[in-house]
Amino acid sequence: MRCYQINEFGGSVEPADIELLPVTGSSVRLKVIAAGVCHSDVHICEGHYDLGGGRKISFAERIKFPRTLGHEVSGEVVEVGPDVEGVAVGDVCLVCSWIGCGECEQCAQGLENLCVNPRFVGVNRDGGFAEFVDVPDPRYLIDLGQLDPIAAAPMVCSGLTTFSALKKFGPLEGRRPIVVVGAGGLGLIAIAVARMLGSVGVVVVELDAAKREAALAAGALAAIAPGESALEDIRQAVGGPVWAVLDLVGSGSTAKLAVDALDKTGKLVVVGLFGGAIDLPVPTFPLKVLTIQGSYTGSPAELREFVALAREKGLPAAPLDKRPLSAAPAALADLKAGRVIGRVVLQP
Ligand SMILES: [Zn+2]
């Protein structure tokens, strides 16, 4: 089959034709319908996450070459192993890429996305930039029902990341708007997902004027430029004390802005990995009853919950840029250069 793989860090994906192995045990083979291209694919090609200040998180120990990328995958089941139950040929499913080792403390709690020895699809095992993808167990497949499998693919990473982060604020219904810092791809999805979760809406803080426009077009209640009057502007747009800030940028300055903006009992959830540090007086924690929490993708159970919610309320609306599988290298280059609006999905 045709697939797109990385063979070294510092390069891009390259086409390869590889032989399909027999489907055994509890494995399931899907014909890929769509595979979203994520910013972390760019980072995987580079071989590291840049944390700022010269610090990096390397992928070197986690990834063996050649590796087929693609962790936002939907597909149709075409073959099942002899031990497979509950999934049949013809089913159209979303692949939960966050597969853990099944043995560590995190996996024992169902938090396979936080596994210390992960087997993530498209990262630690071959993914969906291919005609077919193999999943080791049917419990990592989620039936899409009537949902569009192409538009649903980005739910696995970008959608789930915002869903899991927003859930960390507790119930959103009946509360004031949430402040979202950063209106890139994740920010636009966060606006839609917050609404799915019953929020009255989102107030966006974003440096770039064009992205502020995009946030307003996507339904943000307000879009504020970080500057001298930002704290007052945020409080005014929220209509009272700021109780929830979701930082999708994750820099020293955005985290500081968030902490300064939060009122008593406020909570900051950090998703972004831009890098940097904050200098925070420790008494701020008790005096503000402040909570700061990180969030990293989401668990398989959260992805099931997210898909169930989408089947009830519709998919979170976000612009799609559909391209053929052969456009994988160009899509990664465009993403790296900031030339992509919305989400690129590859269709083999
Ligand atoms: Zn991703």
Ligand SMILES: [Zn+2]
């Ligand atoms: Zn584990």
